[in-house]
Amino acid sequence: MKDRYSIVGPFYDLMSVIYSFNQINKCKTAMLDRIKPDDNVLFAGVGHGIDAIAAAELGAKVTVVDLSATMLKRFNKGIGKKEFKHPIRQLHQNILEVDEFSTYDMVFAHFFLNVFLKKMMVQVLDHLTKLAKKEGFVVVGDFSLPKGNLIAKFFQILYWRMADLFFWAVANNALHPVYDYQKHMGEVGLKIKTVKYFRMLFDERYYSILGQKK
Numbered sequence: 001m002k003d004r005y006s007i008v009g010p011f012y013d014l015m016s017v018i019y020s021f022n023q024i025n026k027c028k029t030a031m032l033d034r035i036k037p038d039d040n041v042l043f044a045g046v047g048h049g050i051d052a053i054a055a056a057e058l059g060a061k062v063t064v065v066d067l068s069a070t071m072l073k074r075f076n077k078g079i080g081k082k083e084f085k086h087p088i089r090q091l092h093q094n095i096l097e098v099d100e101f102s103t104y105d106m107v108f109a110h111f112f113l114n115v116f117l118k119k120m121m122v123q124v125l126d127h128l129t130k131l132a133k134k135e136g137f138v139v140v141g142d143f144s145l146p147k148g149n150l151i152a153k154f155f156q157i158l159y160w161r162m163a164d165l166f167f168w169a170v171a172n173n174a175l176h177p178v179y180d181y182q183k184h185m186g187e188v189g190l191k192i193k194t195v196k197y198f199r200m201l202f203d204e205r206y207y208s209i210l211g212q213k214k
């Protein structure tokens with residue numbers, strides 16, 4: 001299968017740091033304080049995986065999944081010579097093929113669900129929820145739903161659309177409005193426990209949502 005991130009993959013994290021003034025990285029590490037040593041955690045569409053590496057440093061049993069060989073190569077570069085209590089397990093495959101249901105204490109989807117068209121996004125979110133244990137957690141970190149007055153909303157939508165259009169052009173990601181992840185998490189049976197927001201310039205641009213499986 002064609003690696004959709006072969007061009008942009010090597011620069012992905014650098015671009016996200018510049019584009020968000022590092023707020024994306026803060027968003028991706030926001031819920032790591034929930035991880036306990038030896039927890040089973042999964043990172044879907046891990047990319048360069050600073051979040052997954054930090055989770056392994058906390059002593060978690062980390063599994064990462066990504067379709068892109070380029071992204072996994074960068075991920076391994078990030079690991080370098082680091083050693084962890086539990087070696088990180090890496091799956092080079094489609095997340096929908098991972099069938100370890102009710103296995104994970106925490107499942108992370110950081111800037112992952114936004115690559116899909118809505119119907120598929122909800123299907124993937126539902127699948128991630130099935131991978132979590134009963135009362136386990138699913139964390140979605142992504143662009144937050146535009147809010148505020150018309151001008152504020154206009155700039156938030158423009159900001160998302162620039163990124164969306166760029167990744168549509170270079171990685172064939174889906175074109176769509178910002179999703180209401182909190183609503184969709186409720187639809188797949190997750191109870192929202194905490195939401196942390198990350199500001200850029202004048203308003204909140206990103207959020208990390210912690211949902212618990214009932």
Ligand SMILES: C[S@@+](CC[C@H](N)C(=O)[O-])C[C@H]1O[C@@H](n2cnc3c(N)ncnc32)[C@H](O)[C@@H]1O
Nearest residue numbers: 045046047066067068071093094095110111112
């Ligand atoms: C927008 S990037 C986000 C990467 C990382 N989570 C981050 O926050 O920086 C989306 C990632 O999901 C991966 N991906 C896309 N579709 C996938 C699928 N069906 N299964 C597994 N990984 C997928 C891509 O290869 C890419 O690494």
